[in-house]
Amino acid sequence: MIKFEQVSKTYPGGQNALSKVSFHVEQGEMAFLTGHSGAGKSTLLKLISIMERPTVGNVLINGHNLSNITRKQIAYIRRDIGMIFQSHQLLMDKSVFDNVSLPMVIEGHTRKTIAKRVDAALEMVGLKDKARNLPITLSGGEQQRVGIARAVVNRPPLLLADEPTGNLDPKLSMEIIRLFEDFNQAGVSVFIATHDLGLIARMKYRTLTLKQGRMITDGLSDSAEDGYL
Amino acid sequence: MSILFKGRQQGASSKKVGPLQRLFMFFTDHLRQAVNSLGELYRAPFASLMTIGVLGFSLTLPSTLYILVKNTEQISAQWQQASEISLFLHSNVSEANAQQLMTRLSVWDEIADLTFVPADEALEEFQRISGLGDALNYLNENPLPDVVLVVPTSKHATPTAAAKLLDKLRKEREVEIGKLDIEWLERLYALLDIAKELVYLLAVLLFFAVVLIIGNTIRLNILNRRSEILVMKLVGATDAFIQRPFLYTGFWFGLLGGVMAWLTVSIILWWIGMSLETFMQLYQVQLDITGMDLEAFGIMLALSIGLGLMGSMISVNRHVKEIEPE
Numbered sequence: 001m002i003k004f005e006q007v008s009k010t011y012p013g014g015q016n017a018l019s020k021v022s023f024h025v026e027q028g029e030m031a032f033l034t035g036h037s038g039a040g041k042s043t044l045l046k047l048i049s050i051m052e053r054p055t056v057g058n059v060l061i062n063g064h065n066l067s068n069i070t071r072k073q074i075a076y077i078r079r080d081i082g083m084i085f086q087s088h089q090l091l092m093d094k095s096v097f098d099n100v101s102l103p104m105v106i107e108g109h110t111r112k113t114i115a116k117r118v119d120a121a122l123e124m125v126g127l128k129d130k131a132r133n134l135p136i137t138l139s140g141g142e143q144q145r146v147g148i149a150r151a152v153v154n155r156p157p158l159l160l161a162d163e164p165t166g167n168l169d170p171k172l173s174m175e176i177i178r179l180f181e182d183f184n185q186a187g188v189s190v191f192i193a194t195h196d197l198g199l200i201a202r203m204k205y206r207t208l209t210l211k212q213g214r215m216i217t218d219g220l221s222d223s224a225e226d227g228y229l
Numbered sequence: 230m231s232i233l234f235k236g237r238q239q240g241a242s243s244k245k246v247g248p249l250q251r252l253f254m255f256f257t258d259h260l261r262q263a264v265n266s267l268g269e270l271y272r273a274p275f276a277s278l279m280t281i282g283v284l285g286f287s288l289t290l291p292s293t294l295y296i297l298v299k300n301t302e303q304i305s306a307q308w309q310q311a312s313e314i315s316l317f318l319h320s321n322v323s324e325a326n327a328q329q330l331m332t333r334l335s336v337w338d339e340i341a342d343l344t345f346v347p348a349d350e351a352l353e354e355f356q357r358i359s360g361l362g363d364a365l366n367y368l369n370e371n372p373l374p375d376v377v378l379v380v381p382t383s384k385h386a387t388p389t390a391a392a393k394l395l396d397k398l399r400k401e402r403e404v405e406i407g408k409l410d411i412e413w414l415e416r417l418y419a420l421l422d423i424a425k426e427l428v429y430l431l432a433v434l435l436f437f438a439v440v441l442i443i444g445n446t447i448r449l450n451i452l453n454r455r456s457e458i459l460v461m462k463l464v465g466a467t468d469a470f471i472q473r474p475f476l477y478t479g480f481w482f483g484l485l486g487g488v489m490a491w492l493t494v495s496i497i498l499w500w501i502g503m504s505l506e507t508f509m510q511l512y513q514v515q516l517d518i519t520g521m522d523l524e525a526f527g528i529m530l531a532l533s534i535g536l537g538l539m540g541s542m543i544s545v546n547r548h549v550k551e552i553e554p555e
C-alpha cells in the first residue's frame with residue numbers, strides 16, 4: 001500500500017529530514033511510526049500526501065510512483081487518502097456537519113448522499129448530536145474526532161494520522177486508537193505517526209522507528225522501545 | 230475515477246447518477262455557489278459597495294462621453310444637410326445665360342434646390358447690411374457677380390460628396406468661383422475624431438484600472454480565506470473548485486457595477502438633456518439624446534462583467550496556486 005524506496009528528503013534550508021528510508025506497509029495493515037521530535041515523522045507523512053516531494057528515492061502508493069503525479073493530479077490523490085492532523089485543520093466558522101461534508105462536497109456528491117454519509121461518519125465517532133455545533137464549542141478530543149470523521153467520510157482505502165492523540169489523556173487516546181482499529185477491521189490501511197510510546201506498548205502492532213531521519217527499527221511494538229531509547 | 234486505486238469511484242461519477250442528473254447537479258451546484266458568493270458580498274456591504282462603485286463610476290465616464298460624441302456626430306450630420314454651395318458667375322454672363330445654367334443644373338440628381346441671386350439684388354442687400362448706403366451709388370459699375378445658391382440632396386451633403394459636386398459645378402463654363410463652406414464642418418469632424426480617440430484611450434485606461442482594482446479586492450478575499458483554502462486543498466479540492474466562488478464574486482462585481490454605471494449614465498444624460506432642451510427651444514432644433522437603449526445596456530453589462538471576471542481570473546490564477554499546505 002505504502003512503499004518507500006531509499007527515500008531522502010533535504011529541506012531547502014539544508015536540513016536533512018529523512019535519509020535513505022525504505023519500508024513497505026501492506027494493504028489492510030495498521031502500523032505506527034515513532035521517533036523523537038524532529039526525527040522526520042511528519043516529513044514522511046507529507047511525502048505520502050504529496051505536501052512535500054522526496055529529494056531522492058521513490059514513494060509508491062498501491063504500486064503507483066508518486067513522482068509521476070503532476071501538480072494538477074495531487075488533489076485527486078488526496079481524495080484517496082484520509083488525513084488526520086495534529087492541529088485538526090477544521091474550519092472554525094463552519095458547523096461540524098459542514099466540516100465533515102467538505103470532502104464529499106468537493107467530490108460533487110448529491111446532497112442526499114452527503115447527508116447520509118456525514119451522519120454515518122459522525123455516528124462512528126460518536127458526535128451525531130453535535131452536527132450543528134461549531135468546532136470551537138467542542139472539546140479537544142471532540143475536535144479530533146471531527147477531523148477523523150472528515151478523514152473517513154468518503155471511505156478512503158488509506159488513512160494517515162499525524163499525532164492524532166497529541167493533547168489527549170490516555171483514556172481518550174485509547175478510544176481514538178480503537179476507532180482506527182475499527183476502520184482497519186473494515187479493510188482500510190492505517191498509518192499513524194505518534195511519539196506516545198505508552199500507547200503503542202499496550203498493543204501489538206507493527207512499529208517503524210525513525211531516528212534523525214533514519215529508519216532504525218521495523219517490527220512489533222515491544223521491540224521498538226530499545227531503538228527509541 | 231481514482232488515479233491510485235483502480236475501480237474506486239470518486240464523487241458524482243459513482244453508479245446511481247445518470248448523465249441528465251449530473252447535468253442538473255452541475256447547474257444547481259453552480260447556482261448555489263453563485264448565490265453563496267452574492268451572499269458573501271451582502272455580508273460585507275460597505276466593502277462590496279466601494280468596489281462596485283469604483284467599477285460603476287469607471288464605466289460611467291467613458292460611456293457618457295461616448296454617447297455625447299455619438300450624438301454630436303448625429304446632430305452635425307443634420308446641420309450639414311443645410312450646407313450650401315455658392316457659385317459666383319463670370320461678370321460677362323448675361324441674365325439669359327444664367328437662366329440657361331439654372332435649367333441645366335435643375336436636372337442634376339445631386340441638387341435638391343437652386344436659387345438665382347442676380348448681381349443687382351446682391352448689391353442692394355449688401356447696401357442694406359453694410360450700412361455703406363448711398364456711397365455705393367458712386368460706383369459706375371456693380372462689382373458683384375451673379376450668384377447661384379445650390380443645396381445638395383442629403384445624400385450628397387457629406388463633406389466628400391459635396392466637394393465632388395463642387396468640382397463638377399466648377400467645370401460649368403459660366404461659373405467663375407465655387408465655394409463650399411464645409412471647412413468648419415471638416416474641422417468639427419476632425420475634432421470629433423480626436424474626441425472619440427480620447428474617449429477610447431480614457432476607456433482603456435479606466436478599464437485597466439478596474440481590472441487591477443477588482444484583482445486586488447479578490448486577492449484580499451483570497452488571503453482572508455487562506456486557512457479555509459489550505460484545509461480545502463488538504464482534503465482534495467482542485468484549484469478550479471477553490472477558484473470558482475472568487476470568480477463568481479468577480480462576476481457579481483461586474484454585473485452590479487454595470488447596472489450602476491447604466492443608471493448613472495442615464496441620470497447624467499437626462500440631466501444634460503434637460504438643460505439642453507431650453508437652449509434648443511430657442512433655436513427650434515429638435516434634440517433627443519439617443520443611445521441609452523437596450524443594446525447599450527447589454528454592451529455595458531457585458532463589458533462590466535467581462536472586466537469583473539478578468540480581474541478575478543488574474544488574481545485567482547496567481548494567488549490560489551500560491552497557497553499550498555506545508
Ligand SMILES: Nc1ncnc2c1ncn2[C@@H]1O[C@H](COP(=O)(O)OP(=O)(O)OP(=O)(O)O)[C@@H](O)[C@H]1O
Nearest residue numbers: 011012013015017036037038039040041042043044
Ligand atoms: N518546511 C521545513 N523547512 C525546513 N526544515 C523543516 C521543515 N519541516 C521540517 N523541517 C525539519 O525537518 C526535520 C524533521 O521534521 P518533522 O516535522 O518531520 O519532525 P517530526 O518527527 O514530525 O517531529 P515532531 O514529533 O516534533 O512533530 C526537523 O529537523 C525540522 O526542523
Ligand SMILES: [Mg+2]
Nearest residue numbers: 041042043162
Ligand atoms: Mg510532526
